[in-house]
Amino acid sequence: MDMLELRGIDKVYRSRGNAPVHAVRALDMAVEKGEIVALLGSSGCGKTSTLRMIAGFEDVSAGSIALGGRRIHELPPARRKVAMAFEGYSLYPPLTVRENIAFALKSAQLPRAEVTRRVDEIARLVEIEDILDSYPRAISGGQQQRVSLARALVRDADLYLLDEPMGQLEPQLRAVLRGRIKSLLAERGMTAIFVTHDQTEASALADRIAVMEGGVLQQFASEKELKGRPANLFVASFIGEPPMNLLDAGVTRSDGGFRLSVGTDMAFDVNGAGLDSEAASALAGTPQVRIGIRPQKIAVGTGDVRVKVVSNQWLGDQSHVAGDCNGRMLIAVTPGRVAARPGDIVPFALEPRHLHIFGNDGTCIRHAEVS
Amino acid sequence: MEHSSLAGRIFRGVALTLILIFFMFPIVWIFLMSFQTNEQILRIPPRILFEPTFANYEALISGQLRTAAGNLQISFMRNLFNSVVLSSAAVLLALLLGVPAAYAFARFKFRLGESIAFTLLSFRFAPPLLVLLPLSLYYQELGLNDTYFGIVWVYQLIALPLILWIVRGYFEDISPDIEHAYRLAGHSWREAFTRIAVPLAGPGIAAAGLLSFIFCWNNFVFALILASADKQPVTVGALAFVTASGIQYGQIAAAIVLSVTPTLLLALYAQRYLVEGLSLGAVKG
Numbered sequence: 208m209d210m211l212e213l214r215g216i217d218k219v220y221r222s223r224g225n226a227p228v229h230a231v232r233a234l235d236m237a238v239e240k241g242e243i244v245a246l247l248g249s250s251g252c253g254k255t256s257t258l259r260m261i262a263g264f265e266d267v268s269a270g271s272i273a274l275g276g277r278r279i280h281e282l283p284p285a286r287r288k289v290a291m292a293f294e295g296y297s298l299y300p301p302l303t304v305r306e307n308i309a310f311a312l313k314s315a316q317l318p319r320a321e322v323t324r325r326v327d328e329i330a331r332l333v334e335i336e337d338i339l340d341s342y343p344r345a346i347s348g349g350q351q352q353r354v355s356l357a358r359a360l361v362r363d364a365d366l367y368l369l370d371e372p373m374g375q376l377e378p379q380l381r382a383v384l385r386g387r388i389k390s391l392l393a394e395r396g397m398t399a400i401f402v403t404h405d406q407t408e409a410s411a412l413a414d415r416i417a418v419m420e421g422g423v424l425q426q427f428a429s430e431k432e433l434k435g436r437p438a439n440l441f442v443a444s445f446i447g448e449p450p451m452n453l454l455d456a457g458v459t460r461s462d463g464g465f466r467l468s469v470g471t472d473m474a475f476d477v478n479g480a481g482l483d484s485e486a487a488s489a490l491a492g493t494p495q496v497r498i499g500i501r502p503q504k505i506a507v508g509t510g511d512v513r514v515k516v517v518s519n520q521w522l523g524d525q526s527h528v529a530g531d532c533n534g535r536m537l538i539a540v541t542p543g544r545v546a547a548r549p550g551d552i553v554p555f556a557l558e559p560r561h562l563h564i565f566g567n568d569g570t571c572i573r574h575a576e577v578s
Numbered sequence: 579m580e581h582s583s584l585a586g587r588i589f590r591g592v593a594l595t596l597i598l599i600f601f602m603f604p605i606v607w608i609f610l611m612s613f614q615t616n617e618q619i620l621r622i623p624p625r626i627l628f629e630p631t632f633a634n635y636e637a638l639i640s641g642q643l644r645t646a647a648g649n650l651q652i653s654f655m656r657n658l659f660n661s662v663v664l665s666s667a668a669v670l671l672a673l674l675l676g677v678p679a680a681y682a683f684a685r686f687k688f689r690l691g692e693s694i695a696f697t698l699l700s701f702r703f704a705p706p707l708l709v710l711l712p713l714s715l716y717y718q719e720l721g722l723n724d725t726y727f728g729i730v731w732v733y734q735l736i737a738l739p740l741i742l743w744i745v746r747g748y749f750e751d752i753s754p755d756i757e758h759a760y761r762l763a764g765h766s767w768r769e770a771f772t773r774i775a776v777p778l779a780g781p782g783i784a785a786a787g788l789l790s791f792i793f794c795w796n797n798f799v800f801a802l803i804l805a806s807a808d809k810q811p812v813t814v815g816a817l818a819f820v821t822a823s824g825i826q827y828g829q830i831a832a833a834i835v836l837s838v839t840p841t842l843l844l845a846l847y848a849q850r851y852l853v854e855g856l857s858l859g860a861v862k863g
Contacts, residue, residue, distance in 0.1 A: 222687065264758050284761040291762050297755035300778065311763035358759070 209273075210240040210398045211261070211366055216270035218256050218422075230256040232422045234270070238415075241396040243389070245403055245413035248445075253422040254402045255294070258368050261400070262291050275365045291368040292359035294402075296351040298343040304354050305330075305339040311362045329357045332387050334380070348375045353384075360391065367392075369401035373408065385411050406446060418442050434501075435577055440569040443499050449527060449538050451499040451563070458490055465490050467498055467564070472533055473512055475559040482573060489572045490564070496572065499563040502527070504575070505539035507547075510556025512537075516547045530555060605838075611831035619827045634832035643821070643829060650821060653807065654833055657815030661837065664726065664801070664811055665794040668733035669787050675734070676741035677783060681775060683742070684749035695746070698739045706799050709735070714803050724806045732800045737790035744789070748782030749775060788848045792841050812837040 218231035231253040238244050246254035259265040261272060263284035272280040279287045290311070298307050305326055312322045330336045333353040338346050343354070352375045359367055372388075373381045389412050392399050403409050409416045410430040417427040418441075426438040430446075437443035443451050456467040456475075464479035475498070479487060490496070507528055514530025514537055526545045529538045530553060539555055547553045564573040582590075611619055613630035637643050643650040682688075683695045713732065714723070722728030756778070757770040765773070776783070798813040805814075816833055819826040 223689075262758070262762060264754075283767065284758065285764045285766060287762075289762060291759070293755040293759060295753055295755050297753050297759045299756060299760070299774065310760075314764050362763070 209237040210242070210275055211236075211238040211400070212273040213237070213257075213261075214271045214273075216257070216260065216272070217268045218253070218260060218265065219268045230422050231260070234424050236417060236424060236427055238398060238400065240398055241393070242398055242414050243392055243412060244400045245409035245416045246400060246419060247403060247406065247409045247416050248419035249404060252419040254419050255370060256422075257419075258291075258370055258400065258402055261287075261366070262289050262368055263287050288365040289368060290359040290362040290364035290366070292356045292370060292372050294370040294374070296343070296348075296355040298351060298354055298358070300343055303340050303342055304335065304346070307343065307354055308339075308358045308361055310358070315363075325361050326357075329361045332360075332391060333357050333384060349377065349380070352376060356384075356388075360388070360397075365398065367397055367399040369399060371403060372401055374403075374405075381408070382411075388412065406448065418445060420445070436574045437563065437571060439571055440497060440499075440565045443563055443565070443571070447501060449502050449540065451501055452505070452537050453497055453499045454535060456496050456498045458494055458496055460491070467496065467559075467562070469498070469535070470533055473557065475557070475562060477559055477562070477564070477573070481576075486564075486573045489566055493567060495567060497565040497567075499565065500557055500561050500575070502538045502540040504558070504561040505537065506556040507539050507541045507545055507553060510554045512555040512557055513552055514555050516549050516551045516553055518549060519545055519547050528553070608831045608834050611827060612835045614828055614831075616824070616826060616828050619831075634828040635836075637829055638832055638836065643819070643826065650818075652815075652818045654812070654815055654818070654836075656808065657810055657812045658837060660809055660815075661795055661811035661813070662840065664729050664733065665791050667726070667730045668737050668794045669791045671730060672734055672737035672741050672790055673783065673787055676738050676786075677745055677776065677779075678771075680742045680745035681749050681771060684746045685754060695742065698742055701735045702739050706735075706797075710799065710803050717804055723804060724809055726809060729801055729805055729809065732804060733794045733797065735800075736793045736797060740790045740793065741783075741786040744786035745779060745782050748779040752778050784848060788844060791844065795837075795841050 213234055213236040216231055216234040217229070220228040220230055234253075234257065246257060248254050256265060260267050260280070261274075263279070263282065267280050270280075271278060274287065274289070279289075298304075299310065302310065308326045308329065309322050312325060317325075326339070327336070330339055333356055335350060335353050335357065338350055338354075343351055346354070352373070356369065356372050359369065373384060376384065385408065391397070401412065413430070415427060415429055416433055418425045418433065420441050425445075426433060426442045428436075428438075433442060433446045437446065440453070444453060454469045454473075456469045459466045459468065461476060464482075465477045466474055467477060468474045477490070482490070507526075512532060514532045517529045517531050517536070518527075519529075520527045521544055524542070526541050526543065527538060528541070528545050528547065529536060531537075532555075537555060537557075545553075560576040562573075563571060563575050566572050610626070610628075612634055613632070614628055615631055615633065618625075618628050638652070638654045641652055641655065643652045683691060717723040717728055722731065752775060757774050760770045760774050761767065795811070796813060797811075801810050802814045807815075812833065816830060816837075819830045819833065
């Protein structure tokens, strides 16, 4: 059963004298029990608004929210059974770290021993045992963030909302905490939604990722699916590091398929047999498409696309080679070292089966074959 | 501070002393005057050394003003009591009304919100005399003339805008997410206000309350017009010392000392909050 169900959510901010801001548009999303979901997107894409509507700090302009079968969008925050870690930490200044974490448990009138046990346990998890008796103003931003996280995770709630839960932490600790939090959530079957703009964090922690842009949910799928079968141009270019290479291509018919030509120096034959009827008619109906290829799918040192190397970086485990092909920039990632200097001419191999093809409206016409 | 030169330190010391003398001298002089008889005060040249007398205080406390023209009844202690009652009640009422209003203005954007807040502030722009004539007519119609309630009501013109604007700034400095976190932990909106917002804004509320108490205490013209002798505060009561047989400087000085003492003590006690409140509340960021 779906734990959380968002149906047709709209959020419009109106303020006098300003044009209304449509922060979230027609959002439909269902999260299963025990699932960890990341809301991923750039600043102002509507992800935090969505989180706050679920928590109840913002009214929904339209649509409904159900949590565990209860319609919650008209309930006050206190009755939604939702826990949240805030981006700005928002600890109670007059209380110690321990009291901050224990606050909700005490309100729920748990026995004192139980409260202490749970606070100690969660404090160990996020490594704040040694500051439990400090006050929020006396600890660092990263520590405050972990306290805020602990305060949310220590509760019994139907849903845990985490707004940029690890933004302030140093990379090593972040990696450690990610693992611990993931196993804590999985172990207890907790359902969680977290907001992030960090792809690595989203991939590492989440079962499914909801990519948002301009208030619209672009795609809601696993990381593998987002990478392999991006629904549109935005997801294709947003997900993946370095980003997908995108090129404009002209479409002409050829024997039993289509020929996609990029300028005069690249051409790809797409076999009609490998296309479904929808894709075929879409290609037949447009003279121009965008094609995309992941940097990891470009082979360096073979092939017939000749590029002039602009930069060649060895990152310790892979090489990023950026090349110029008649004014078009292509980036290739290969596992080994590449012996090429800027200015050298190097062949790149781009295979038609690795191409993602996007229509002019940005929707995906054909995905690359999974290999 | 440690890096300043000797000359700089001396200059600072001299400047501070001059300023201190300039502002403190009148208060010290009044204090000395309150222990002198009228004759001693009016002596030329005045003397610093004199035989202190408690006659002025005795006269005030007993309510018997002895002048050359005979004994006069004065109700100074009654006035002092009125001042305490009126100012305290006015500030309490203003806090009761103003703190929730300030919270509303800080947290919620609603139609005409800014206009209402500004209108309330504008009460402080207008000279009191501007509203006094219509007010006294209303008050006569409503039967509020010469009642404690009427004066407390009109003191809201002084206290409410002050409290509203200072406390509002304080509430705006508190992250709304702190209250959100509290509400998610199973508490109502009202509890978040009383248990989180009000305690966190405590210093600001205290400062605003103290300031409006001082302003109410020092008000003169409202009570002069709207109340008769037995409801008037000390500021108005001091007029009684201008008698047919001359101005009773000694008693006036004693009355000033007595009437300044409560606010002075209060201000000394809450000095820390006062400075903090004024610098943090009204000016944001």
